[in-house]
Amino acid sequence: MRLFLEKSRHLLILCHSNADPDALGCALSIKRHYSKKDVSIRCDGISRSASLLLQELDESLGVLSVAPDAILVLDTSSPALLEGCKDLLAGTDNLAVIDHHATTAFDASVTYRRCATSNAELVWEVLGKPRDPVIRTALIAGIVTDTGHLRYATRDTFATLSEMVGDDINFQYIYTMFREEVSYSQRIALFKALQRMRVVRAGSYIVVKTSIGSFESFIARNILNLGADVAIIVNDKKGQRIVGRAGTRAIERGVDLSAIMHEVGLEFDGDGGGHPPAAGAKNVSDFKSATDRVLDTVVTMLRGKRK
Numbered sequence: 001m002r003l004f005l006e007k008s009r010h011l012l013i014l015c016h017s018n019a020d021p022d023a024l025g026c027a028l029s030i031k032r033h034y035s036k037k038d039v040s041i042r043c044d045g046i047s048r049s050a051s052l053l054l055q056e057l058d059e060s061l062g063v064l065s066v067a068p069d070a071i072l073v074l075d076t077s078s079p080a081l082l083e084g085c086k087d088l089l090a091g092t093d094n095l096a097v098i099d100h101h102a103t104t105a106f107d108a109s110v111t112y113r114r115c116a117t118s119n120a121e122l123v124w125e126v127l128g129k130p131r132d133p134v135i136r137t138a139l140i141a142g143i144v145t146d147t148g149h150l151r152y153a154t155r156d157t158f159a160t161l162s163e164m165v166g167d168d169i170n171f172q173y174i175y176t177m178f179r180e181e182v183s184y185s186q187r188i189a190l191f192k193a194l195q196r197m198r199v200v201r202a203g204s205y206i207v208v209k210t211s212i213g214s215f216e217s218f219i220a221r222n223i224l225n226l227g228a229d230v231a232i233i234v235n236d237k238k239g240q241r242i243v244g245r246a247g248t249r250a251i252e253r254g255v256d257l258s259a260i261m262h263e264v265g266l267e268f269d270g271d272g273g274g275h276p277p278a279a280g281a282k283n284v285s286d287f288k289s290a291t292d293r294v295l296d297t298v299v300t301m302l303r304g305k306r307k
Contacts (some may be wrong), residue, residue, distance in 0.1 A: 001112040001126050004096045005030070008070035010038040016076040017044035017083035021178065022142035023075035024050040026098070026123040028059050029135040030072070033127050040064040044084035049178045053141050056177065057134055070094045073108070075119035077101040080271040080283055098122050102258045103273045115275075117157045118146035129163060136164045140174050148221075149175065152277060182218075189215045190222055193233070197223070200295065202302035205229040205250060209295055213237040217278075220245035230255060230298050232291070240287045242272075242294055243280045251277055253302055260297050264290050 005011070013030060015023035024046055031039040041061040046054070054061075071092050077099060079086050089095065096110035100119045104111070112122060120142030127135070143161060147153045153161075165171050189212050197210035208228040212219055216233040220243055223231040229250040233243040242264075244257040257279035265272025265281045268290040272281030284290040 001096060001098065001110055002128070004070065004110045005034060005072070005126075008037065008072075008094075010064055010066050010068045010070070011040070012064060012068035012071045012088065013039065013041045014071060014073045014076070014082055014085050014088060015041065015043040016081040017085070019043040019046045019050050020075075020142075020145060021047075021050050021053045022118050022120055022146040025053060025138035025142035026074045026119050028054070028057060029120075029123055029127065029130075029138045030074075031062060032059065032132065032135055032138075033130060038065050040068075042085050042088065044082065048180070049145060052177065053138065057138060059134075059138075068092075070096070073097045073099070073106060074123075075099060075101075076106075077103055077273040078105040078271040080105075098126060101273050101275065103262045105271065117152055117154055117275075118143045120146070121157070121160050124160060124164065131166075133166075133168045136166075136169055137174060140164050140169065140171065141177065144175055145178055149179075152275075186215050186218055189213075190219055193219045193223070199228075200299055202299045203304070205253070205302040207232065207295065207298055207302065209234065209291075211236060216241065216243040216280075217245070229302070230257075232295055232298070234291050236287060240284065241280055241282045242284075242287075242291055244274075244278070244294065244298075246277045246298075250298075250302065253304075255298060255301050257298075260294060264293050264297075267293070 013027045027041040095108040097106045097108040098112045100116040120139040193210045193212045197208050200207040206228045207230045208223050209232040211234040220231040220233050224247050229247050231245045235241040246255050256276045258274045258276050261272030261279040261281040268284035270284035
C-alpha cells in the first residue's frame with residue numbers, strides 16, 4: 001500500500017457518502033502526509049461532525065490539477081456506498097482500498113484490510129505512525145467517533161491511541177469536540193420512532209424495530225440506551241436503508257449484524273455490511289422481505305436456534 005501511495009502522482013481519495021470523521025480524518029491524514037503530491041478528496045456529502053473536524057484542522061479537500069492516475073477508497077465496503085461518487089471509478093485500473101469492515105465488494109489491485117474498530121487504526125499503520133500532530137489529531141478523532149466515544153474500543157484500540165497521544169495532543173478536547181447538543185429535529189424524530197416501534201421478545205432479550213426518515217443511528221443508539229438489546233431502524237424514504245445496532249448482551253450471544261446485513265444484501269440484490277454491533281443494508285430488491293429477514297435472523301440467533 002505504501003508503494004501504491006508513493007508511486008501515485010495525482011491521487012483521488014474517495015470516501016463513503018455522508019463521510020464521518022473516521023473516513024474524512026483518514027483522507028485528510030493521507031493528503032497531508034503526501035502534501036507534495038497532487039491529492040484531492042471526494043465524497044457525496046460529509047456529516048456535521050466531519051465538517052467540524054475539517055474546520056478544526058483548517059484543512060481542505062483539495063482539487064486535482066489533472067485527471068487522477070490512482071484512486072484510493074477509504075472506509076467503504078461497497079461501491080454503492082460511494083453513491084454520487086461511484087461513477088468516478090469507471091475505467092480506472094489503478095485502484096486501492098483501505099478498509100476495516102468485515103466484507104468488501106471492491107475488486108482493487110491493492111488492498112489493506114483487517115477488522116478493527118476504526119479505519120484510522122489502519123491508516124496509522126500505513127503511514128508509518130507519523131508524528132505530525134495534525135495527522136494524529138485527525139486519526140484520534142476518527143477512532144473516538146467510530147468507537148462511540150470508546151464504548152466499543154478494544155485493547156488494540158487503546159494500544160493504538162497510546163501511540164498517538166503525546167504532550168502536543170489535547171485528547172480531552174478531541175474527545176469532547178463531537179458531543180453536540182441534541183437538536184429539536186432529532187428529538188422529534190426520536191419521539192416518532194418510539195411511537196412506531198414494534199417490540200419483539202426473544203427469551204430474555206428485547207429487539208425493537210421502528211421506522212423513521214432520518215437520524216437512524218441516533219435513534220438506534222437511544223433505543224439501546226432505553227434497554228433494547230438490538231435496534232433495527234427502517235428508512236423507506238431515503239434509498240430504503242436498514243440500520244441495525246446491537247448491545248453487548250446481543251454481541252455476546254453471537255449476533256453479528258455485519259454478517260447478517262451482508263447476507264441479506266446478497267440475497268436481495270443489494271449491499272450490506274458494517275461491524276458486528278453496527279451495520280446496515282440498502283438498495284435491496286424487496287425492502288419489506290429484506291427487513292423481515294433481518295428481524296427474523298436476529299430473533300432466531302437470540303433464541304439460540306442458530307450458531
